[in-house]
Amino acid sequence: MLRIRDYDPSRDSHVLRACFVDLQDFERRLDLRIPPGEQVADSYLDLMFQRCREFEGVVLVADVDRVMVGFVTILTRYCSSEPDDDPRAHGFVTDLVVLAAHRGSGIGRSLLRAAEARAREAGAPVLRLSVKAGNTAALNLYSAEGFAELELYLEKPLA
Numbered sequence: 001m002l003r004i005r006d007y008d009p010s011r012d013s014h015v016l017r018a019c020f021v022d023l024q025d026f027e028r029r030l031d032l033r034i035p036p037g038e039q040v041a042d043s044y045l046d047l048m049f050q051r052c053r054e055f056e057g058v059v060l061v062a063d064v065d066r067v068m069v070g071f072v073t074i075l076t077r078y079c080s081s082e083p084d085d086d087p088r089a090h091g092f093v094t095d096l097v098v099l100a101a102h103r104g105s106g107i108g109r110s111l112l113r114a115a116e117a118r119a120r121e122a123g124a125p126v127l128r129l130s131v132k133a134g135n136t137a138a139l140n141l142y143s144a145e146g147f148a149e150l151e152l153y154l155e156k157p158l159a
Contacts, residue, residue, distance in 0.1 A: 001064070001065060002062060002063070002064055002106075002107060002110060003062070003063045003064075003066075004060055004062055004063075004110055004111060004114045005060065005061060005063065006058065006060060006061075007058075007059035007060065007061050007071065008061075012061055012068055012071075015061075015068040016045070016059070016061070016068070016071055017041050017042075017045060018099075019068075019070060019071055019097045019098075019099060020037060020044060020045060020095070020097065021037030021038055021041050022037065022097060022099055022100060023037070023095065023097035024036065024037030024040065024041070024044075025037045026100075026135075027132050027135070030132045030133075030134040030135060031134075048073055048094065048095065051075060051094065052073065052075065055075035055076070055077050055078045055079070055089075055092070056075065056076045056077040056122060057073060057074060057075040057076060057078075057094075058074055058076070058118055059071055059072070059073050060072050060073075060074070060111060060114050060115060060118070062098065062102075062107045062110060062111050064102060064107070069098060069099045069101075069102040069107060070096075070097055070098035070099060070102065070107050070108065070111060071095065071097060071111070072093060072095065072096045072097075072111040072112065073093065073094045073095040073096075074091060074092070074094075074115035074118050074119055074127075075091065075093075075094060076091050076118055076119050076121075076122035076124055077089040077091075077122060077124070078090055078091065078092035078128075088125060089124065090119075090124050090125060090126045090127070090128055091115070091116075091119025091120075091122070091124035091126065091128065092127070092128050092129065093112070093115050093127065093128070093129035094129075096108060096111055096112060096115075096129070096138070098111070103137070104137075109141060109144075109145065112141065112142075112145055113145070115127070116145075127147075129142065129147065
C-alpha cells in the first residue's frame, strides 16, 4: 500500500541518499558530464535541505508497504535570484525520484500531486520544475499532469 508522508531524518536519511544516488546516476546516463551520485550525494543533500529552510521547502517520501521507495522535494516559496526573472515566489520541485524497481507504478505521479498540494496550501501561484531533455518518462508524466514548457536551454558543443 502506498503512503506519502513527510521525511523523517531519523529513519529515512539512508534511503533518501540512495534515492538521490539512483537519480543522479540515471541522469548521468543522459549526460556523462555530470558527476556520479556517490561523489556528490552528501554535498547535494546538504544544499537541498538548506534550500528547504530558505524557501519553505519540504521533503515528502513515498512508502510502499512501510518501505521508502522515493521522494520529492518541493520549495513552496522559491524566488529566483536573477534580476530579469519573474520576482514572485512560486513553488519549485527540485527533485523527484522513485527507485528503479518501483517506477511505472504511479508513485511518481502521487509524489508530484502531493508536492502540488503543498505548494497550493502555501499559496504558490504556480508550480515549476526542470527535467533533463532525454528523460522521456518524466517529460511524459509532467505533460500529463498539466506542465507546459516555460523556457528551453539549448547547448552547442564547441569542441
